[in-house]
Amino acid sequence: MTALRSQISKNLNNLCNKLNGFCGFLGGVIILILAFIVTYEIIMRSLFNSPTDWVLEVSIYLCLASVFITAGYTHSQKGHIYVDLFINRLSRRDRIVVEFFTSILGILYVMVFIWEGGKFAINSFLMNEVSPTVLKVPIVLPAALVPIGGALLMLELLRGTFSLFFEIKTDLKECSKEIGCPPRGVSLIIFFVLFVLCIVMLFSKGLVFLGLFILLFLLLFSGMPVAFAMGLIGALGFFSLFGGFPMLVQIPLVAYKTLDDFIMVAVPLFIMTSTVMMIGKIGEDLFEVASKWIRHLPGGLAVAAIFACTIFAAISGSSSATVATIGIIALPQLISRGYPRDFSYGTIAIGGVLGPLIPPSIFMIIIGSMSGDSVGKLFMAGMLPGIMLAIIFSVYIVVRSIKDKSIPKIDPSPWKERWVATTKAFWGILTPVIILGGIYTGIFTPTEAAGIGVTYGLFISIFFYRSISFKELYIIIMDSAKLNCMILFIVVGSMIFGQFIAMIEAPQIICNYLAKLPFTPMTILWIVILFIFILGALMDELSILLITYPILYQIFVKHFGFDSIWFSLVFVFALEVGFVVPPVGLNLFVVQGIDNTSRFEEIVKGVWPFVVLLILSTIIVVYFKPLSLWLPGLIG
Numbered sequence: 101m102t103a104l105r106s107q108i109s110k111n112l113n114n115l116c117n118k119l120n121g122f123c124g125f126l127g128g129v130i131i132l133i134l135a136f137i138v139t140y141e142i143i144m145r146s147l148f149n150s151p152t153d154w155v156l157e158v159s160i161y162l163c164l165a166s167v168f169i170t171a172g173y174t175h176s177q178k179g180h181i182y183v184d185l186f187i188n189r190l191s192r193r194d195r196i197v198v199e200f201f202t203s204i205l206g207i208l209y210v211m212v213f214i215w216e217g218g219k220f221a222i223n224s225f226l227m228n229e230v231s232p233t234v235l236k237v238p239i240v241l242p243a244a245l246v247p248i249g250g251a252l253l254m255l256e257l258l259r260g261t262f263s264l265f266f267e268i269k270t271d272l273k274e275c276s277k278e279i280g281c282p283p284r285g286v287s288l289i290i291f292f293v294l295f296v297l298c299i300v301m302l303f304s305k306g307l308v309f310l311g312l313f314i315l316l317f318l319l320l321f322s323g324m325p326v327a328f329a330m331g332l333i334g335a336l337g338f339f340s341l342f343g344g345f346p347m348l349v350q351i352p353l354v355a356y357k358t359l360d361d362f363i364m365v366a367v368p369l370f371i372m373t374s375t376v377m378m379i380g381k382i383g384e385d386l387f388e389v390a391s392k393w394i395r396h397l398p399g400g401l402a403v404a405a406i407f408a409c410t411i412f413a414a415i416s417g418s419s420s421a422t423v424a425t426i427g428i429i430a431l432p433q434l435i436s437r438g439y440p441r442d443f444s445y446g447t448i449a450i451g452g453v454l455g456p457l458i459p460p461s462i463f464m465i466i467i468g469s470m471s472g473d474s475v476g477k478l479f480m481a482g483m484l485p486g487i488m489l490a491i492i493f494s495v496y497i498v499v500r501s502i503k504d505k506s507i508p509k510i511d512p513s514p515w516k517e518r519w520v521a522t523t524k525a526f527w528g529i530l531t532p533v534i535i536l537g538g539i540y541t542g543i544f545t546p547t548e549a550a551g552i553g554v555t556y557g558l559f560i561s562i563f564f565y566r567s568i569s570f571k572e573l574y575i576i577i578m579d580s581a582k583l584n585c586m587i588l589f590i591v592v593g594s595m596i597f598g599q600f601i602a603m604i605e606a607p608q609i610i611c612n613y614l615a616k617l618p619f620t621p622m623t624i625l626w627i628v629i630l631f632i633f634i635l636g637a638l639m640d641e642l643s644i645l646l647i648t649y650p651i652l653y654q655i656f657v658k659h660f661g662f663d664s665i666w667f668s669l670v671f672v673f674a675l676e677v678g679f680v681v682p683p684v685g686l687n688l689f690v691v692q693g694i695d696n697t698s699r700f701e702e703i704v705k706g707v708w709p710f711v712v713l714l715i716l717s718t719i720i721v722v723y724f725k726p727l728s729l730w731l732p733g734l735i736g
Contacts, residue, residue: 161241164359366460411528446703611654637682
């Protein structure tokens with residue numbers, strides 16, 4: 101029996117590894133092709149006045165394919181986002197039991213994807229549905245991606261679940277041989293009692309919302325992937341309140357319609373742009389040119405790091421990518437030059453918060469897709485506040501460096517070195533000019549700008565910097581595929597969850613409750629901002645955005661009448677605090693990963709003064725609306 105089990109496990113592992121490797125590579129190549137055809141469309145339209153009639157539709161289908169084909173690969177690489185704050189504090193035995201249980205729930209959720217997605221694809225085939233465009237593509241082709249992706253993900257889930265099952269079995273055998281083996285922990289009893297209680301609430305008319313809220317956070321903090329937890333809550337809601345099994349067809353329909361949007365195509369493209377710039381070592385030249393020009397100022401190297409983060413943020417739109425790219429180059433130089441370690445760590449960690457603010461921003465793209473607001477306006481709304489934040493950080497660094505004699509002064513760079521560094525970094529500096537200039541002059545859309553970012557970044561990295569070989573290109577392809585699937589799978593899960601929230605009229609219920617409170621809308625806004633600050637210390641920011649923003653948008657924009665662009669920026673500012681606040685602050689862990697000798701306490705100590713400045717900047721954005729609305733107003 102043991103030999104048979106070992107053989108089954110070996111065969112399943114081999115099958116999963118081969119499929120995952122191939123599908124991950126294929127998904128990344130699809131993103132690369134996507135970038136090239138988007139660039140082709142811009143060239144044909146702008147230079148030859150001959151726009152294509154197929155790129156938009158093909159781009160959407162390629163985006164769909166890049167997400168679902170890589171679902172299994174992403175899970176195998178632990179690429180999905182987990183909230184592991186509490187699960188990691190359980191004993192090994194309790195953790196394995198909880199992970200096994202949540203894996204079973206994940207399998208049930210994916211089974212709905214496969215079954216209902218398969219029915220959706222078959223019905224499209226039987227009804228001979230075709231796209232309403234010139235290509236007349238049979239809908240069954242993109243629709244089939246949903247069950248295919250589900251099947252690939254199911255294989256990986258089964259592999260992980262079998263592994264957990266055998267761990268539990270082995271643990272029980274070992275425990276049975278021990279005298280006085282301790283019982284399972286109280287945490288397991290609490291977990292399962294709360295789970296059963298939540299299920300009962302979901303089928304009780306007056307307690308659905310409370311049960312939904314508790315179950316969501318129970319699953320999230322049990323270590324279940326965020327994408328699965330939100331989608332599963334939506335599926336349970338559809339089943340329990342809106343007609344049982346027939347309503348589960350909403351799961352693949354919402355997944356398909358969420359990604360059937362040209363705005364969403366920008367996400368994989370900006371992810372690949374960020375990866376190209378990071379692996380292509382363009383950030384190294386950005387920091388070099390900044391340090392050559394301003395290192396002689398008080399705290400000049402730290403200011404140079406902020407300046408480099410600002411430029412890189414205008415290329416990548418990613419917080420963690422900005423920290424990793426600039427930190428790898430800047431952090432060793434700061435410490436070797438004698439800058440205090442905690443101050444150096446804090447500077448690099450805080451520089452990453454500029455990523456989601458200064459356009460282009462993946463957060464703004466997702467917000468635009470959910471709210472219907474112009475992504476271009478959202479980008480412009482973040483421009484001045486992002487620059488303001490960079491200036492505030494830089495001024496603080498200069499003032500502190502004047503007062504703190506332990507921060508060394510560095511001699512100015514010779515003018516020749518400055519011009520050599522600037523010349524070398526020219527093509528990298530030109531990247532945000534091309535991306536943002538193209539968007540705001542109307543030459544191309546934000547999605548098309550992302551395609552240009554990939555193509556241009558690869559071009560300069562291969563032919564000018566010679567920093568990308570076939571090995572680096574392979575890494576770019578695989579990393580982009582994983583990050584893209586992770587982000588868009590969460591978006592899909594949040595949309596399924598959001599559909600259920602809308603159907604039970606949760607925003608209206610909350611609005612009616614808030615209307616009865618003796619508080620002004622601004623007071624309620626600050627209560628919500630404080631809540632997001634706290635939530636940001638416990639969860640990743642993308643998950644918070646996707647869970648809370650649709651509800652908050654209905655409350656503050658639709659009900660209270662706040663300007664949607666301004667509210668979106670305030671919301672993103674509130675999220676930013678979570679990037680640098682323990683215990684979950686992502687940027688803190690990225691910095692710790694860059695310098696293995698660092699202690700977490702040092703990083704937290706160094707970043708706290710910047711967190712205070714970030715909160716003060718949030719207050720400025722809230723009360724000085726022209727800062728975020730002036731530039732968007734210029735484009736009508």
